[in-house]
Amino acid sequence: MGVNHPGINDGKPTLIPSIFMINGEKVRFTDPDRASEAAIESGLEFPSFPSHYGPDGTTAFAKKRSAGGGIANGPIGRTKPKLGELMNE
Numbered sequence: 001m002g003v004n005h006p007g008i009n010d011g012k013p014t015l016i017p018s019i020f021m022i023n024g025e026k027v028r029f030t031d032p033d034r035a036s037e038a039a040i041e042s043g044l045e046f047p048s049f050p051s052h053y054g055p056d057g058t059t060a061f062a063k064k065r066s067a068g069g070g071i072a073n074g075p076i077g078r079t080k081p082k083l084g085e086l087m088n089e
Helices: 032-042 051-067
Strands: 019-022 025-028
């Protein structure tokens, strides 16, 4: 979800997850303020966007990325190819 929270990236539009693991349980947040609190407590870093994106722009980016396969189709989700695959064998 897209948020503008002063405690995350100095208030710049930022994309954060809506689901966190808290005390071993999956917790889904629909309220941006509660999700922001969980993001801050996680200690993780999240990508920020230029100011003109705003929270709606970052959320639209996330929806478009998800429709295209999410991070599974990006470098994070890819597995290293085997040497034979690199050599077209």
